Amino acid sequence: MELTKDLCAERVGFPREQKILADIAQETRDTPGFETLTDEELFEKVDAILLEKIKNGEKQAYFQLGLLYFEQGMYDKARIYFDRSQDFDFQSLYQLSVMLYDGVGGPQNTKLAVKYMERLANSKSSQARHLLPAVRFNLGRAYFQGYGVKPQSDSEAEKWWLLAADDGNPQGSVRAQSTLGMFYSRKDDSLDLKKAFFWHTEACGNGSIESQGALGVMYEYGIGVKKNTDSAYICLKDAADRGNVYAMGNLVSLFYRRKLYTKAADLASKVAMLDDVMLIAQETDCVPTYIAKGISMACFFCARCLSEGLGLKPDKELAKQMYSRSFYFDPDVCAKLQNITQHGLI
Numbered sequence: 001m002e003l004t005k006d007l008c009a010e011r012v013g014f015p016r017e018q019k020i021l022a023d024i025a026q027e028t029r030d031t032p033g034f035e036t037l038t039d040e041e042l043f044e045k046v047d048a049i050l051l052e053k054i055k056n057g058e059k060q061a062y063f064q065l066g067l068l069y070f071e072q073g074m075y076d077k078a079r080i081y082f083d084r085s086q087d088f089d090f091q092s093l094y095q096l097s098v099m100l101y102d103g104v105g106g107p108q109n110t111k112l113a114v115k116y117m118e119r120l121a122n123s124k125s126s127q128a129r130h131l132l133p134a135v136r137f138n139l140g141r142a143y144f145q146g147y148g149v150k151p152q153s154d155s156e157a158e159k160w161w162l163l164a165a166d167d168g169n170p171q172g173s174v175r176a177q178s179t180l181g182m183f184y185s186r187k188d189d190s191l192d193l194k195k196a197f198f199w200h201t202e203a204c205g206n207g208s209i210e211s212q213g214a215l216g217v218m219y220e221y222g223i224g225v226k227k228n229t230d231s232a233y234i235c236l237k238d239a240a241d242r243g244n245v246y247a248m249g250n251l252v253s254l255f256y257r258r259k260l261y262t263k264a265a266d267l268a269s270k271v272a273m274l275d276d277v278m279l280i281a282q283e284t285d286c287v288p289t290y291i292a293k294g295i296s297m298a299c300f301f302c303a304r305c306l307s308e309g310l311g312l313k314p315d316k317e318l319a320k321q322m323y324s325r326s327f328y329f330d331p332d333v334c335a336k337l338q339n340i341t342q343h344g345l346i
Contacts, residue, residue: 001214001246003182004289007141008281009098010134010164010175014091017064024049043072059085063092070095075105086116090128093120094135101138101148110148114139133173136164140176154190158183168202175285177203178211182287185214185224193224204235210286213239213247220254245271245280246290249297256301256310257346264301265311271298272322277329296333299326304341 028034028045037045046068053061062085069078079099085092093116099105101113120128120135140160146152161180166172181200184192197218203211216235219228236254239247248271255264274280274295281288303322305312327334340346 001182001217001290002186003144003179004287005145006288007144007179008285008287009102009141010137010173011285012091012094012131012134014067017067017091020064021046021068043068059088063089063095066092066095075099077105079105090120090123090125090131094131097135098138101142110142112148114142114148117142133164133166133171133176136160137173137176137179140164140179154183158190165199165202168199168206170206174203174206174208177206178208178214181211181214193218197224209239209242209244209247209284210290212242213244213250213286213290216247217250220250240267243280243284244286245274245284245294246286247294249294252298252301253346256304261305261311263311265305268298268302268305269312271295272302272325274298292329293333296326296328296330297337299323299329300334300337 024046025042028049029037029042034042034045047065050061050065050068054065062081066078066081066085069075069081079096082092082096082099086096097113097116097120100109100116102108117135117139120131121139137160140157142148143153143160144157149156158180161173161176161183164173164176165180168177177199181196181198181203183190184196184199197215200208200211200214200218204215212235216232216239217223218225219235220232221227233251233254236247236251240251248267252264252268252271255261255267271294277288277291277295280286280291284291299322302312303319303326304310306315306319306322308314323334326337337346
């Protein structure tokens with residue numbers, strides 16, 4: 001798995017503030033006469049309570065209100081309150097930097113976003129400490145993508161990701177650990193498959209389903225590690241069960257090449273029906289490019305099964321549709337699989 005440009009920002013959880021919001025909502029619902037409030041009515045009550053807190057000078061309510069709006073998908077309002085409190089609340093500053101970089105809730109401004117990220121990265125405050133791994137990952141992302149920085153720099157990206165990864169510390173950025181695994185898999189000066197295997201192993205041990213799928217592929221084809229078909233199956237199966245679509249596509253390929261056509265056809269038919277790549281990326285924290293590759297692989301092998309009557313009732317017309325769908329999601333994957341099929345390699 002080589003690193004692609006479509007990296008998403010590091011997510012940060014805010015459990016303390018989310019609990020505060022949940023407690024306010026529960027207390028409101030427990031108030032006599034409010035037991036039957038609809039979700040919309042409850043939201044309005046919580047909104048009003050937080051606005052009153054802000055009016056009374058409670059600074060932490062700014063971030064809480066911004067978080068409430070953000071979780072409701074009201075990104076424009078969320079951005080307003082994160083912006084109003086970014087001078088005195090590091091969490092607001094973090095959220096604002098991400099929204100500015102990605103253009104969420106308003107115009108994109110990557111230069112200002114990077115300025116805010118650097119402010120966080122250079123902060124000595126203990127209140128910013130828990131944000132540092134994510135901030136460092138996002139700065140690495142900016143340098144890798146070349147947005148908001150001059151010039152684009154892979155070496156700067158690598159530096160920030162290594163800081164974020166924190167030697168594989170589970171409290172560091174697991175996304176940075178997984179990203180380094182992909183970074184060292186690139187066919188350029190950064191290629192180092194031993195480092196790629198190391199970082200994917202660290203990230204997998206810390207819960208990354210992206211790296212778990214990558215390890216499955218590395219074991220299956222002997223990339224950076226001795227080939228091990230049992231380990232390949234375990235990694236791909238576990239990652240697929242946890243929602244990694246690229247692992248699902250490779251698991252279909254594994255089943256098909258081992259002539260387990262019923263298993264291949266069954267899984268391929270399910271994965272081929274997936275459609276919203278960006279939604280899957282949000283839900284799984286996986287890179288969109290590889291989600292699309294996984295769907296493309298599944299569509300291709302589904303087409304093969306339909307064309308040859310392997311594990312499925314033959315249907316030439318549906319097979320054509322599946323081939324077209326494979327090409328739609330990733331032309332390169334489709335062409336590569338078509339080429340090795342024509343040469344009798346699968």
